[in-house]
Amino acid sequence: MLGKVNHIAIAVPDLVQATAAYRDTLGARVSQSQALPEHGVTVVFVELPNTKVELLEPLGADSPIAAFLAKNPDGGMHHICYEVEDILDARDQLKAAGARVLGNGEPKIGAHGKPVLFLHPKDFFGTLIELEQL
Numbered sequence: 001m002l003g004k005v006n007h008i009a010i011a012v013p014d015l016v017q018a019t020a021a022y023r024d025t026l027g028a029r030v031s032q033s034q035a036l037p038e039h040g041v042t043v044v045f046v047e048l049p050n051t052k053v054e055l056l057e058p059l060g061a062d063s064p065i066a067a068f069l070a071k072n073p074d075g076g077m078h079h080i081c082y083e084v085e086d087i088l089d090a091r092d093q094l095k096a097a098g099a100r101v102l103g104n105g106e107p108k109i110g111a112h113g114k115p116v117l118f119l120h121p122k123d124f125f126g127t128l129i130e131l132e133q134l
């Protein structure tokens with residue numbers, strides 16, 4: 001089921017500051033920011049030779065990462081995104097195995113313009129998993 005790691009996500013309290021740290025202190029190439037109101041976040045992607053790091057900050061009053069940042073005010077590792085060949089097939093297999101698919105179970109379009117789904121962190125060793133359709 002799982003393909004490559006598409007990205008590792010870090011929730012940050014200040015995206016401008018985090019972008020500068022990755023660009024200037026770590027010397028990485030960082031994308032322009034993308035506001036994703038339908039996901040309640042603004043993101044940038046740190047482009048790496050073998051994968052990406054997604055830096056995300058809350059956007060709007062109902063951001064799904066607000067509670068995470070309240071618990072982790074300095075920021076922290078938020079999720080890991082795996083690529084899958086067929087996200088609906090993966091979803092159905094995971095639901096049949098008893099895993100909780102977050103939201104209404106229907107994929108939404110993510111930052112890369114591809115369908116994504118999220119799996120509950122409590123089902124996967126305290127790690128929020130995002131699946132992105134190849």
Ligand SMILES: CC[C@H](C(=O)O)C(=O)SCCNC(=O)CCNC(=O)[C@H](O)C(C)(C)COP(=O)(O)OP(=O)(O)OC[C@H]1O[C@@H](n2cnc3c(N)ncnc32)[C@H](O)[C@@H]1OP(=O)(O)O
Nearest residue numbers: 039041064067068078102110111112116118121126127128
């Ligand atoms: C799709 C656009 C973009 C992209 O890559 O293209 C993105 O990645 S957007 C990323 C932001 N969107 C999401 O994260 C959507 C999925 N997330 C959720 O639905 C919620 O964040 C959820 C359900 C994972 C947690 O919601 P909330 O924090 O409000 O609930 P609780 O506080 O009750 O948390 C329950 C329980 O889970 C622990 N938790 C929460 N978030 C995480 C996390 N990121 N990693 C690990 N564990 C997490 C939380 O501490 C609670 O544990 P407990 O022991 O009960 O305290």
Ligand SMILES: [Co+2]
Nearest residue numbers: 009054081130
């Ligand atoms: Co993501």
